[in-house]
Amino acid sequence: MNLVPLDLDRDLDLLHAWVTHPRSHYWGLQGATPARVREEYQKIADNPHHHAWLGYGDDGVPLFLAETYEPAHSELASFYDVRPGDIGMHVLVAPPTGRRAGLTSAVFRAVMDFCFADSKIDRVVVEPDVRNEAIARKNAEAGFVEERHIELHDKTARLSFCTRAAYEMSVPHLNPAAFEIANRQLIAKAIAEFSHERLIAPVSLGDDRYEFGQIVFTARRLPMEHWIVDPGSLQGPLDALDFISGLRETLGIPEQLLGTYLEEISATLAGTAWKLTHRRETADELAHAANSKDGFQTIESAMTEGHPGFVANNGRIGFGLKDHAAFAPEAGKPVRLRWVAVLKTESIFVYDGDERAHYLAEFGDTLDHYERQLRSRGLNPDDYRYLPVHPWQWEHKLAVTFAAEVARRAIVPLDESADRYRAQQSIRTFFNIDRPDRHYVKTAIAVQNMGFMRGLSPKYMQATPPINQWVADVVNGDEELRASGFGVLRELAAIGYVGDAYHRTGTPSAYTKMLAALWRESPIPMLAEGERLATMASLVHRDRDGNALATALIRESGVSAAEWVATYFRAYLRPIVHCLLQYDLAFMPHGENLILVLRNHVPTRVFMKDIGEEVAVMNDRPLPGEVERIRMITSVELKELALFTDVFDGYLRHLAGILDVDGVLPWADFWSLAGDCVREHAKDHPAIATRLDLLRPTFAHSCLNRLQLRNTLQMVDIADQESSLIYAGELENPIA
Known part of the structure; x- marks a missing residue:
């Protein structure tokens, strides 16, 4: 989401429809004419201490109205001691038009991010009408603390404050209601899949009722030892972490790895709670999206379940709260990849074609920008090739773990990608949303997820493009497969850095899988x-x-x-x-x-x-x-x-x-x-x-x-x- 200054000549009709809608009655403009609305917002436009903003979704559709103002130059100045780093804020989400649930929370956080993007701002102040219970709940979620009620000229208001730290530490998805659902879902899945793998054996109580330990539940038991456990039916202690740890010996978890597995369970619970809070597309909405040109990535980001069989399937150990919000596929946020130049003599590149032509096809004029960056540092672009890097990997690993290589200019940090990408379900693979015809980019990321560190080995990947081409030739050369329309998305190019101390030891490890990438064909041109x-x-x-x-x-x-x-x-x-x-x-x-x-x-x-x-x-x-x-x-x-x-x-x-x-x-x-x-x-x-x-x-x-x-x-x-x-x-x- 992004915010731009409100333009009354451009936005008046939209603004009038929003602020006069019955749902906007707290805005105080019910029944106002377009002229009256223009008059009110012209006052804001003429006030150097008050600003109005139109907010857009990632798809470019207007979604909300925001106002920011300096409390020292407002009615609030007489009600509290204004600090230099204070900013006032109002937000109005567009009236309902069939948009997804959870939009208000997303908009609210986008406006708060906008306020705190100014490093001089330390605190946001709001003064909603005391009757507006819905916005009070949103304020509390974001970290606002109500100080007292005050009498303004047009309302009795809740004077509330949110510091930068309180906002950064707010976790609206970690609430009792969401976590109860998450615990129910995970325990139900654990009972089903551990029973399927014959690790545990629930006892039948008759009439599709079963008991395991202290938990009683309803389930359908189908052939293939397939259990469908109803999460809502669970009765008993519903703490997934205690449930798993209490079964450590039964499940065969090594004592020294119990903490790691529980961390993956905890992260899976938190991920479920986040999706329950922020992703609310219905199955019918997704089915509708499946028949639209833009539905591919909508469905990709809406998935609330990881692998259907694994219980701990959403670990992502290494991601923090901000990382999850920025890079998790369910967040659906556009990501600009980071790029580094690496010495050709200390790296590998495998591609059945011209290397420079590959870069030109993938990022066009940006290649000239990267070459100029190298020249500005006194480096010869002919000595380097270009490697895409996950932003998390650069921040948390490469700038530290490969500091020596960066210092000696074997690895040169450049700029972010011009194109925007979306993370896919595999978390380290990205789809180009600005140029969907361009390749997927698969990056290395030192995050532990579902039993593996998600790195990429340069040595291992040297054979990846030839393997992909061989498989594609087999598939394309087979009459049966051609008739079925079966296809493979080839990984056409691979790149990896091998000039570091970790590679020089000759011992494969997680450190030899931290700086590499693949390019995979997009299916879009094949439709x-x-x-x-x-x-x-x-x-x-x-x-x-x-x-x-x-x-x-x-x-x-x-x-x-x-x-x-x-x-x-x-x-x-x-x-x-x-x-x-x-x-x-x-x-x-x-x-x-x-x-x-x-x-x-x-x-x-x-x-x-x-x-x-x-x-x-x-x-x-x-x-x-x-x-x-x-x-x-x-x-x-x-x-x-x-x-x-x-x-x-x-x-x-x-x-x-x-x-x-x-x-x-x-x-x-x-x-x-x-x-x-x-x-x-x-x-x-x-x-x-x-x-x-x-x-x-x-x-x-x-x-x-x-x-x-x-x-x-x-x-x-x-x-x-x-x-x-x-x-x-x-x-x-x-x-x-």
Whole structure:
């Protein structure tokens, strides 16, 4: 959001509509004519100590009116001892026009940020009408303290103050109501997923009532050990941290890592509370957004759930309050990436093309600006290449951890990007919102999240563009995959700095993964007329009222649930099965790693992403040398788990449960359609159909939470993932 001076010639009609609206009765201009409104605001325009501002949302739409004034030159001067750093403030949010809930809080904080952006301001003073209870609550959330009631010329007012420190320490989402919901949701998920992984065993009380420890709850228990626990039904002690710590031995959490896991649980709770407070889009609103050109990023930022299977799925250890508000995907804030120049002799760059042409395509005239910055420091631009950096990483790591390299000009800080980006669900990947046709940028960030430090290894990434191109060639060269519209978003270029002391030790560590980046294709140029995009993670999203986006999409599509799901399976499941049977090629096709292409709310094809880190060829077929890294010789059973664990258990189990409990499509019908999809593929490709037994009655139950519980700092060894897996018996194959 941004504020610009109010222009009466430009804004009078809008201003008149706002201040005379019934919802604006405390503004004192009910029934005023446009001329009267102009007269009132002309007085402000003529007053050097009073200013009016029009506030815009990130989409450029006017959202609010703000006024700032100097209390020493106002009626307030006779009621309190004015300090030099005081500023007065009024705010009026646009009358309701179908905008999302939570807007008032966002606007209020934008105005407070605007006030405190002036370093001379130490305190904000407000004097709302004592009858305005709603604004009193907003004031309290922001850190205002009411001093007393005063009699102004037109109202009895609450004289209230907010210091800079009080505002910075205000945490409106950390309140009892939001945290009760967050605790209920997390405990319900913990019971469901720990029961699914056979770590705990709730006792049946009959009639879908269960008991575990001191907690009694209602749940649906479906095949595949899938539990749907009703958070609202939980009775008993509802403290998620105590719940987890009390189960440390049962869950197998090493004593020395309990604190780290609890910190991830606490951060997940806080993240849920933040979303409950600030993100209030309904499932119906998101379904509507899914059919609009601008809906892709709206849906991306609205997700309230991380990975559907992991209990501690939103840790982000390292982010502070301001970092979360600035960089978390759910904050939806535009981000300008930082750029550094790094010596070519101490860095790697991999790209099948001209390096300078790549930079020109990604930031245009800004390249000339960066080159001039280098020359102004007496440096030769020909000696350097350009690396994008997450703002958090520069502030918290690079300027300190790589201080020696910055001092000797091996790393040169430049300027922020001209283009604005939005953080994606993976937190370290950014989508260009000013030029959506330009590439995603994936940055390294030393934040601990869901079992891994989210760094990028320059050495590891040297093979990433060749691997992506090889996979893309396989996909594009296959008639079946072309017919399904299945595509991959290639990671086309990789860059990393390797000239530091951490690399010179020769020992891989978190420090050798702090300064690197990737560029990935944007799907925007690949869309046909009428096609829209949404992260596949959205299919397991429920809004704050419990309504599912998948249910809303099916309802809006106008087709039957069975037809919708069957079309989705042809777009998603069939290509995954084909890649596995034809090429022994396995992806990690969970929700965040796929982008759905929707037509009239129906998923008709998909894009796979994160190819470099999460793809494997499970045979001994000849591979180019630079692609050899993705080879994983393994058993037939483990090949089958690429479907059973990663697709059936890891994702579709959750979607099937949502559609069943919503009464949209019964569980059995959902999996019958999945089985039909696999069998139709076998009928069309008999030569490869028997290579794997995808219709076997059971499969090994590979457990994801057990991995994180065992070592929340590094769930698996990336170089040897197979040996890291933990099993808990078998699950029934739902398509057998």
